[in-house]
Amino acid sequence: xxxxxxVRKKFGDNQVLNGLxxxxxRGETLxxxxxxxxxxxxxxxxxxxxxxxxxxxVWIDGTEITTLKKKPLNQIRRKIGMLFQSAALFDSMSxxxxxAFMLDxxxxxxxxxxxxxxxxxxxxxxxxxxxxxxxxxLSGGMKKRVGLAxxxxxxxxxxxxxxxxxxxDPVTCTEINELIRDLNQQLQVTSIVVTHDMHSAFSVxxxxxxxxxxxxxxxxxxxxxxxxxxxxxxxxxxxxxxxxILNINNPTLKEFTGRSTNGA
Amino acid sequence: MSNPPTENAxxxxxxxxxxxxxxxxLSEIGEAVSLLAETIYQIFKRPLQxxxxxxxxxxxxxxxxxVVLVSGFFTGMVLGVQGYVQLKPYAVExxxxxxxxVSVVKELGPMITAFVLSGxxxxxxxxxxxxxxxxxxxxxxxxxxxxxxxxxxxxxFLACSIMLPTLTIFSTFAGIFGGFVAVVSLFGFNGYFYVxxxxxxxxxxxxxxxxxxxxxxxxxxxxxxxxKGFSISTAGGAEGVGTATTGSAVISLITILxxxxxxxxxxxxxxxxx
Numbered sequence: 001x002x003x004x005x006x007v008r009k010k011f012g013d014n015q016v017l018n019g020l021x022x023x024x025x026r027g028e029t030l031x032x033x034x035x036x037x038x039x040x041x042x043x044x045x046x047x048x049x050x051x052x053x054x055x056x057x058v059w060i061d062g063t064e065i066t067t068l069k070k071k072p073l074n075q076i077r078r079k080i081g082m083l084f085q086s087a088a089l090f091d092s093m094s095x096x097x098x099x100a101f102m103l104d105x106x107x108x109x110x111x112x113x114x115x116x117x118x119x120x121x122x123x124x125x126x127x128x129x130x131x132x133x134x135x136x137x138l139s140g141g142m143k144k145r146v147g148l149a150x151x152x153x154x155x156x157x158x159x160x161x162x163x164x165x166x167x168x169d170p171v172t173c174t175e176i177n178e179l180i181r182d183l184n185q186q187l188q189v190t191s192i193v194v195t196h197d198m199h200s201a202f203s204v205x206x207x208x209x210x211x212x213x214x215x216x217x218x219x220x221x222x223x224x225x226x227x228x229x230x231x232x233x234x235x236x237x238x239x240x241x242x243x244x245i246l247n248i249n250n251p252t253l254k255e256f257t258g259r260s261t262n263g264a
Numbered sequence: 265m266s267n268p269p270t271e272n273a274x275x276x277x278x279x280x281x282x283x284x285x286x287x288x289x290l291s292e293i294g295e296a297v298s299l300l301a302e303t304i305y306q307i308f309k310r311p312l313q314x315x316x317x318x319x320x321x322x323x324x325x326x327x328x329x330x331v332v333l334v335s336g337f338f339t340g341m342v343l344g345v346q347g348y349v350q351l352k353p354y355a356v357e358x359x360x361x362x363x364x365x366v367s368v369v370k371e372l373g374p375m376i377t378a379f380v381l382s383g384x385x386x387x388x389x390x391x392x393x394x395x396x397x398x399x400x401x402x403x404x405x406x407x408x409x410x411x412x413x414x415x416x417x418x419x420x421f422l423a424c425s426i427m428l429p430t431l432t433i434f435s436t437f438a439g440i441f442g443g444f445v446a447v448v449s450l451f452g453f454n455g456y457f458y459v460x461x462x463x464x465x466x467x468x469x470x471x472x473x474x475x476x477x478x479x480x481x482x483x484x485x486x487x488x489x490x491x492k493g494f495s496i497s498t499a500g501g502a503e504g505v506g507t508a509t510t511g512s513a514v515i516s517l518i519t520i521l522x523x524x525x526x527x528x529x530x531x532x533x534x535x536x537x538x
Contacts, residue, residue: 050403074409082407088400102408154408 001026002047002158002190007056008214009042016042017053018214024207029184029191031205033198033236038211040194041085044160047192048082049073060158078106081151082160087143089135095122095146096131102154121149124186125179141172148179152187159183161193165200177203198237210236296491299413303421303487306414313419320423324385328431331384335376336368336435340442343367347443348451360453361461364443369470373436374428375524378481381428382516386489389420390512393493394505400498412494421486428482429475436474469537477527481520488516 004022008015016039024030032040045051047058049065058065065076089098097104099121100114109117115131122128125145135143144164151159164180165173181204184191195201201208201222208225210218210233218228226237347363393416396402405412440462447453492512496504531537 045403048403048407050406070411074411077407077409080407082404084400084404086399088404090396090401090404091399101410105408105410 001059001061002192003057003059004043004047005057005059007043007046007058008054009039009046009051010054016214017046017056020056020211020215022209022216022219024190024192026190027188029180029193029204029206031201031208032192032194032211033196033201033208034211035196035236039214040196040211041162043211044082044162044192044194048080048160049077078102078154079157080160081154081156081158083144083147083151083162083164085163085166087135087147089138089143089146089150091135094132094134095138098135098146099150099153101150106154117153118149121152122146124152124183125149126175141168141176144168144176145179148183152183157189159189159191161191161195163195163197164193165195165197173197173200174203176200180204196236292495295495296487299417299491299494300487302413303417303490306411306418307422309414313415316415316419317422320419321427324381324420324423325427325430328381328384328427329434332377332380332431332435333438335380336373336438337442337445339372339376339435340364340368340439340444341446342442343372343439344443344446345450348447348453357451357453358457358461360447361443361458362465364447365440365462365465366470368436368439368443369466369474371524373439374432374474374478374481375520376439377428377432377435377478378485378520379517381424381431381482382485382488382520383513385424386485386516387509387513389486389489390493391505391509393490394496394500394508397494397496398498398500398502398505402494403498417486417490417494420490421483424482424486424489425479426482428485429478432474432478473531473537476531477524480523480527484519484523485516488512488519 002022002024004020007017007020009017016037020039020043022030022043032043034040042051046053047060049058049068053066056066060076061079063072063076065073068076089095090101093101096115096118099118103109103114103117118131119128122131125148127142127145127149130138130142130146135146138146148164161180165176168176177200180191180193183189184204191204193200193204205222208218208220208222209216210225210230212232218225218230218233220228225233228234343364344360347360348357351357351360351363393402396416402412402416405415444455444458447458448455489512492508492515496508500508
């Protein structure tokens with residue numbers, strides 16, 4: 001269970017998170033949506049303990065992490081796997097070394113055991129035979145898969161995805177979405193996915209939250225979100241979500257559709 | 265990390281800008297000192313990560329050896345030619361070996377080695393770490409529960425502190441040999457006499473001074489290189505990496521010169537070493 005309570009974060013004069021509250025129950029896949037610069041990635045990094053908040057609290061499984069010192073924070077981080085937007089693979093290491101990094105740093109496992117785990121995690125993300133390649137020799141989609149395999153290496157209870165489909169072609173996007181959905185069902189982990197790709201959001205999410213100006217403006221299941229009557233949310237959904245999931249009877253959506261038809 | 269103030273201001277705001285610049289400069293110094301303090305603390309914390317240190321020792325030492333030898337050799341040759349030409353009118357050209365060896369051991373050996381390594385290693389440390397920062401690799405390290413200072417800074421800091429004095433020994437020998445080649449081949453100087461003179465004026469205290477200086481320069485190069493690499497913001501991009509790398513090379517050079525003056529003052533003036 002993850003709780004974010006009245007979190008505020010300012011960069012210079014820019015109030016990115018402005019008293020944000022959020023609950024993420026165990027085992028759910030929460031989609032964080034919002035326009036660029038609304039604080040989605042900042043929130044994800046706050047939960048990962050990478051960015052210190054100005055005020056507020058972040059609780060992970062009963063521990064308040066914003067006041068933790070480095071050592072206990074690192075213990076909490078071992079429960080977390082994170083897929084970065086750019087995959088953030090270590091380019092001086094091979095794929096296998098990248099995936100085994102956390103095992104090498106925090107366990108006494110033998111090379112052979114680590115190799116087994118690496119092979120197993122690569123199979124989970126539908127990749128094989130790339131163990132000895134360097135990240136520079138991988139395509140964008142393969143990098144994301146390796147990044148995901150690395151995030152899974154320590155069997156995390158929480159997986160954070162920072163824009164997992166950004167910069168990928170539509171086919172690879174669909175594959176990554178299916179992969180995230182399958183992994184969440186298979187591993188029963190709590191996942192938080194930051195995205196403004198609505199196809200991705202409705203494809204993998206069991207819960208959704210919409211951020212605007214550093215605050216939560218809508219929260220609920222995908223069905224509840226589609227029916228939510230908030231103009232900013234409906235505008236966001238209209239321009240991004242696949243047609244088949246739009247609720248054409250939603251009055252706010254009707255208003256937008258009418259406006260865009262008249263405008264055309 | 266805050267950004268430096270811009271220069272688009274009216275003259276009435278100059279005092280404020282000066283205050284902000286001073287504040288920015290002091291906060292940068294504070295951050296650099298804090299990184300250095302954490303580095304020193306992490307050096308003594310287990311695990312030792314000898315494999316990472318060994319990798320950096322090879323990268324810094326072995327790969328820089330040839331350029332350090334060549335730089336040292338030609339510096340010695342220049343000193344030999346200049347020394348002989350300048351001393352000959354006073355009929356004391358016999359002292360050229362002393363001139364070359366003392367200059368190279370006490371000053372130019374550590375200095376030339378530090379200059380070469382600040383351009384070669386300091387800049388490369390900054391480029392590598394800042395690229396890691398921009399591509400979120402440092403965030404990835406943190407999420408995986410690994411302290412970036414322990415994992416990235418400590419091996420580089422130790423390797424520079426160990427390899428700079430080691431390479432200085434090579435560059436010093438190359439310099440003395442360069443002087444030998446220059447004066448023997450160009451001016452017909454007696455080679456045996458050159459060697460005897462070098463032996464006569466090469467004191468253990470001078471070698472110690474050279475090594476103290478070299479170690480300090482090594483620490484400074486690594487500290488500046490790592491700090492500049494870490495201080496870039498994630499949004500800095502390729503431009504930020506370039507700026508940080510150039511800044512690192514310039515600050516390293518200035519730091520080496522200032523440090524050299526301070527060490528000369530302490531070692532020769534205050535402690536009275538020769």
